[in-house]
Amino acid sequence: MKLATWNVNSIKVRLPQLLDWLAATQPDIVCLQELKVEDAKFPLAELEQAGYRAAYSGQKTYNGVAIVSKAPLENVVPGIPGFADDHKRVLAATVEGLRVVCLYCPNGQAVGSDKYAYKLRWYQALRGYLAAELASHPRLAAAGDFNVAPEDRDVHDPKLWEGQIHVSEPERNAWQALLALGLKDTFRLFEQPEKIFSWWDYRMLAFRRNAGLRIDQVLASQALAERCSECSIDKAPRKLERPSDHAPVVATFS
DNA sequence: ATGGCTACGATCCGTAGA
Numbered sequence: 138m139k140l141a142t143w144n145v146n147s148i149k150v151r152l153p154q155l156l157d158w159l160a161a162t163q164p165d166i167v168c169l170q171e172l173k174v175e176d177a178k179f180p181l182a183e184l185e186q187a188g189y190r191a192a193y194s195g196q197k198t199y200n201g202v203a204i205v206s207k208a209p210l211e212n213v214v215p216g217i218p219g220f221a222d223d224h225k226r227v228l229a230a231t232v233e234g235l236r237v238v239c240l241y242c243p244n245g246q247a248v249g250s251d252k253y254a255y256k257l258r259w260y261q262a263l264r265g266y267l268a269a270e271l272a273s274h275p276r277l278a279a280a281g282d283f284n285v286a287p288e289d290r291d292v293h294d295p296k297l298w299e300g301q302i303h304v305s306e307p308e309r310n311a312w313q314a315l316l317a318l319g320l321k322d323t324f325r326l327f328e329q330p331e332k333i334f335s336w337w338d339y340r341m342l343a344f345r346r347n348a349g350l351r352i353d354q355v356l357a358s359q360a361l362a363e364r365c366s367e368c369s370i371d372k373a374p375r376k377l378e379r380p381s382d383h384a385p386v387v388a389t390f391s
Numbered sequence: 392a393t394g395g396c397t398a399c400g401a402t403c404c405g406t407a408g409a
Contacts, residue, residue, distance in 0.1 A: 146408080147398055171408085173398070198399055199407075244409055284409070303409065338409070339396035350409075382397080382409080 138390045139163065142280035142353055143374075144170040144241070144336075144383035148203070151381055152180050154374055156187055162371070164387065165207050166232055168239035168280040172201030179203065194225045202228045202239045202281070220262035227263075229270065235361070236274035238267065240281030245302045253302070256284070260311035268318050277358040279320060282336075282383065284352050285312040287322065291351035293332065303350055321362035323355045323388045324370075335370050336383045344375055355388040364390040 141164040145151040148169065159167070172179065172195045179193045184205055194215035195201035202225060204210060210230040217227050226241040240263070245256035271277055285308045289295035298304050316322065324333075334349025343349065357365055367389040375384045 150398070171398095244407080246407085246409085282409095301409095336409070341395055343396095352409080379397090 138165045139387055140166045140168075140237070140278055140280060140355060140390065141385050141387045142168040142170070142239070142282070142355055143385035144282040144353060144381060146171045146173075146381040146383065148172040148174055148180060148201070149178070150379065152183060154377060154380070156183065158371075158374055158385065159187055159189065159205075162385075162387065166235075166237055167205040167385075168237065169203040169205060170201070170239070170241035170282045172203055173198055174201060192228060192230050194228045196225045200224045200226055200241055202226060202241050204228055204230045204232075204237055204239050206230075206232050206237075208233050217262050217266045220259075220266070222259070226259075227266075231274070234276060236270055236277040238270065238277065238279040238281075240279060240283065242282060242284045244284050245308065247302055248300065248305050257307055257311055260308075260314070264311075264314050264318065267315060267320070271318055271320075271358055275358060275360045277320075278361060278388075279315070279356040280354070280386070280388075282353050283312060285309060286350040286352050287312050287354075290331070291334070293334065293346075293348045293350070298350075303352060315356060319359050320356040321359070321365075323357050323362060323365045323368040324351070324386065326362060326365055327368060333370055334384075335386055337375065339382050353383055353386045355386055357388070357390075361390065366391050
């Protein structure tokens, strides 16, 4: 079973790449972020044509998340229950007994900004939500764009980024608090080459210089992590014309 | 060298991303 996450940065622009990637990679479940479309404009028919079903929670211009799956999606829940938020950032669904939580965590803009405070508040709410979900779903995956590079090895130039957004201590602590619930970062369950990232700035020839961050992750509950046999980042779509600035992360489970 | 792209929805620039 392959479960992936990909911030597509506009499902409208990236749909041809997504369909090609689904055909080539054959994931069972894909969490998508930054759809940037209202639900009425979500390309459901195209995905169904490709053999997938989908649950989605979108809005115009910003944010938006979807779970695309070959098997039926049950018990679909958008948002973080009890946490009022205009941003469509969270979507949960159960697929063949696996609870899947698709996440587009706030960017935070700059340390100390209002958006930064929102990011930390949001993370606190997420932690409570995942704790509750884990209590009722032993097999759970939380996959998405976490907008946090958990360690210095997840940053191309830790000196340059020191204390900045995505790596500041409060953000890293908020991310670690998710692991403290018992979740595992599936990428780190395995030996990995150095300097593997999931996002590269569009500017500054960042992709060519591999000046990236690993901010997209597939987290798995203990019971699910025990079945994880592989996790890798697929750089191929980032090399295409008009790419998303994020690459897909793919985790494989037995 | 603190910018540099990209997407979007508004117009031909501002907002946001990370």
